Amino acid sequence: ARSKPEYRLDRSHAEFVRAGKVIPGGVNSPARAFGAVGGEPPFLDRAEGAYLYDIDGHQYIDYIGSWGPMILGHCRPEVNAAVAEALAKSPSFGAPTVREAEIAEEVAAAVPSIEMVRFVSSGTEAAMSAVRLARGVTGRDKIIKMIGHYHGHVDALLVSAGSAVATLGHPNSPGVTPGAAADTILVPFNDASAVASAFERYPGQVAAVLLEPVAGNMGCVPPRPGYLERLRELTTKHGALLFFDEVMTGFRLSYGGAQEYFGVTPDVTCLGKIIGGGLPAAAYGASKEIMSRISPVGPIFQAGTLSGNPLAMAAGLTTLRLLKRENPYPALDRLAERLEDGLRRAATDARVPHCVQRVGSMITIFFAEGPIHDFDDAKRSDTALFGRFFWELLARGVYFPCSQFEAAFLSSAHTEADIDHTVQAAREALLAARG
Numbered sequence: 001a002r003s004k005p006e007y008r009l010d011r012s013h014a015e016f017v018r019a020g021k022v023i024p025g026g027v028n029s030p031a032r033a034f035g036a037v038g039g040e041p042p043f044l045d046r047a048e049g050a051y052l053y054d055i056d057g058h059q060y061i062d063y064i065g066s067w068g069p070m071i072l073g074h075c076r077p078e079v080n081a082a083v084a085e086a087l088a089k090s091p092s093f094g095a096p097t098v099r100e101a102e103i104a105e106e107v108a109a110a111v112p113s114i115e116m117v118r119f120v121s122s123g124t125e126a127a128m129s130a131v132r133l134a135r136g137v138t139g140r141d142k143i144i145k146m147i148g149h150y151h152g153h154v155d156a157l158l159v160s161a162g163s164a165v166a167t168l169g170h171p172n173s174p175g176v177t178p179g180a181a182a183d184t185i186l187v188p189f190n191d192a193s194a195v196a197s198a199f200e201r202y203p204g205q206v207a208a209v210l211l212e213p214v215a216g217n218m219g220c221v222p223p224r225p226g227y228l229e230r231l232r233e234l235t236t237k238h239g240a241l242l243f244f245d246e247v248m249t250g251f252r253l254s255y256g257g258a259q260e261y262f263g264v265t266p267d268v269t270c271l272g273k274i275i276g277g278g279l280p281a282a283a284y285g286a287s288k289e290i291m292s293r294i295s296p297v298g299p300i301f302q303a304g305t306l307s308g309n310p311l312a313m314a315a316g317l318t319t320l321r322l323l324k325r326e327n328p329y330p331a332l333d334r335l336a337e338r339l340e341d342g343l344r345r346a347a348t349d350a351r352v353p354h355c356v357q358r359v360g361s362m363i364t365i366f367f368a369e370g371p372i373h374d375f376d377d378a379k380r381s382d383t384a385l386f387g388r389f390f391w392e393l394l395a396r397g398v399y400f401p402c403s404q405f406e407a408a409f410l411s412s413a414h415t416e417a418d419i420d421h422t423v424q425a426a427r428e429a430l431l432a433a434r435g
């Protein structure tokens, strides 16, 4: 029995219908249309700290944080002030500015694998450019990718697995050519032997092993102990680059990202989300030697009209400096642990099969028995139950990611009271959702 008679989205509905006439699905990124949970999304008006406000007058505790960037919460005064100051000087020049070196120095000091970094405007662009870099540097074509990991809508990475493990991929969207997919080898996450056999099957052909060091795009799935270390050994042995996509984990799991958190240093890293402080910025970086192969120093081409955009650099640099100064990571971990424990107890009491997985402030409640190690495990989840749970939560003022296969994020603006409210809402939502 669903019990949310008072929760209505009349104005959002009207705007969704209007938008749907001029924007495919009414949205500029598909997940926002709530296809995975059914129904129509609330349209948002504003946000502050850990709270979102929609145009129908509802307030929500935010667990998506713009899908990762808002680790300090929304509208941190220092970040907004830095953006306003930059805006007054001009939104864009297309010429060098001082802040670009300042933020690059900050990133190089923070992220173990990075000595030099190039800024771009989206995680997709960062991943795409870094794949080109890996191929250009090694002179090899093939990329090993993990099934269920997402690196943006790059042709070569929008690929699904064939029936056998460690085989070449198939396009998983119309418009991606078989040629674009043909050099992508898919293996399951958390299975180092699959990577070893891929190296044996394609000797001397693999440019890089690419992965989310903690998967967030199939729900939160940590690496098994020793897995990242093993990938480090295998890539070194076979002359390939280890490539961490830290678009989600960078500045999230610790200031130096997953590579600092786990103590495994890749060759190439891409960053996004937090590095732009909520504005469009992303980056890829590596050693000086590798990065010196990029134009205009080297022959590998990459460029961008709005790359290093002043507003994005102001938001990003201010966010990074606040993170370094305030070191919110231990507190975020404690807060997320409180949520983890609360969700686990609520789901146990509701007798719902579940598995709560968390690394730092990334967390997912899977509606399946755990542990979840790879995409096949994740796909066993009861997504219909997740959809009902999601809506029951939303009606109770808690905004979780609108898919079983996305991680929730906490911010330093969340309080223990927010977590306790969320756990109580989850308790009620689980009882209502399980029927």
Ligand code: PMP
Binding pocket: 067, 121, 122, 123, 124, 125, 127, 150, 151, 152, 153, 212, 216, 217, 245, 246, 247, 248, 272, 273, 282
């Ligand atoms: N890599 C990872 C790990 C991501 O989570 C995402 C986006 N969720 C991307 C790349 C793509 O970033 P963007 O949406 O900014 O293109």
